[in-house]
Amino acid sequence: MSGSVGLARVLEPAGVLPQAAWRLDASPEIGPDEVRIRVQRLNLDAASYRQLAQKHAGDGAAIRAEVLAIVGDRGKMHNPVTGSGGMLIGVVEEVGPESPLQVKPGDRVATLVSLTLTPLRITDGLRDWDGLGEQVPADGTAILFGRSIVGVLPDDMAPELALAVYDVCGAPALVDRVVRQYSAPTVLVLGGAGKSGSLSLAAAKRAGARTTAIVVSAAERDALQRTGLADEIAIADARNPVAVFDAAGANDITVVCVDVPGCEHGAILATAPGGTVIFFSMATSFSAAALGAEGLAADVTMLVGNGYVPGHAAFAVDLVRTVPAVRALFEARVAGD
Template structure:
């Protein structure tokens, strides 16, 4: 078990799993059940990138320097402020003889586990990245464990697009699972115009739900309206609980996909008694969510979206393929970056 979960890669503190570790051994030599990937592109998660961009006032060079410092210090991309990381794409270089992962050398893959637990070395100084987008061209090595999750990139999607979808593929799959437990539900997505938000709306609509979204601007409203996955769209600051509840009304299932802190209470207030709140944002404060629900006497079930549902990658890619307007949202975001 220790090998399959990467315990032997933990440098400090001893005895914890790789995600909880402060520092990992990112050396490229692999163990018998490990896989080494030649890194081609990183995708920083939205909450982490936003925190870095705000800290450095959008200075790309300083953002790049801090990412290099984090990886060099910790042996993984694990933002010490947000606690989040992202994921990557690359080419499989070597597969250990005891590896159970369904890949072979030469496969172009996306890691479907967080960079916060993936041993990572950057060898090119991120010189191909200007620091001004979540996706960073890179060269280096990453290590996958026996219990890691990995997907071979689909041939019909550009790698940048596939990476963007895989980064959030857990969200729509879990939304689909939860929505199908209700009869004729209403689903509200906070941050509906983003990557995870738009796919969550598409999943809810496919599952037969009435869909509502909260976005922060008229531009996001117009873009989401064109995607035709939200029956209602409200403009509000998701950090303002009263505004969210007043403008969006209530829902049976509320999904939080906003990459800023402070959205917990609005989501709870907008969820009907007996409903479910799904938190997919890494900016979520779970103490604030738990205590807020208690303080509001809210009879709601609150779920942490952990990023993994069996078949989640295939489910998300199929949504993208069958919902062209959502694909257009993703492509516009990548082009804007």
């Protein structure tokens, strides 16, 4: 068991799993059930990148320096403020003889597990990254464990597009699962114009839901309006519970895809009794969600989107392939990065 979940890579503190560890051993030599990846590109999660960009007032060089410092200090990309990381793409270099992962040397892959638990070593100083976007050209090595998840990149998508899709592929699969437990539900997505938000809207509509999106600006509203993914779109501050409820009313399912803290109470208030709230944002305070629901006497089920549902990567890729509006949103986002 210790090898399969990466315990041998934990340097401190002893006795915890790699995600909870402060520091990992990122050395490139692999154990019998490990896989080494030659890193080509990181995708920082939205909450982590936003925090770094705000801290350094958009100074790309300072952002780059802090990412290098985090990886150097911790042996992984694990933002100590947000607790989140992201994911990466690269090429398989070596596969241990006991690895259960279905990859071979030369495969171009995306890791479908968080950078917060992936031993990572950067060797190029991130020289090709200006620090001004979530996608980070990089050279180095990463290690996958026996119980890691990895996906071979699809041939019909640019690697940057595939990375952006894989980064949030857990969201639409879980939304699909939850929506199908209801009969023609109403679904509210906070942050509907983003990556996980747009995929969640597409999954909800495909499963037969009526969809509403909350966005933060007229520009996001207009971009989302052109896609037809949302039946209704409202501009509101997702951190303002009354504004969210006034804009969206009570819904059967609320999906939180906003990468800023403070959106828990609005999501709960906008969910009907007996409904479900799905938290996909890494900026979520789960204590605030639990205590807020109690304080509002809200009879709602609250789910943590843990990023994994069986078949989630294929499900998300299929949405991008078959819903042109989703692909257009993602391509625009990647071009902006």
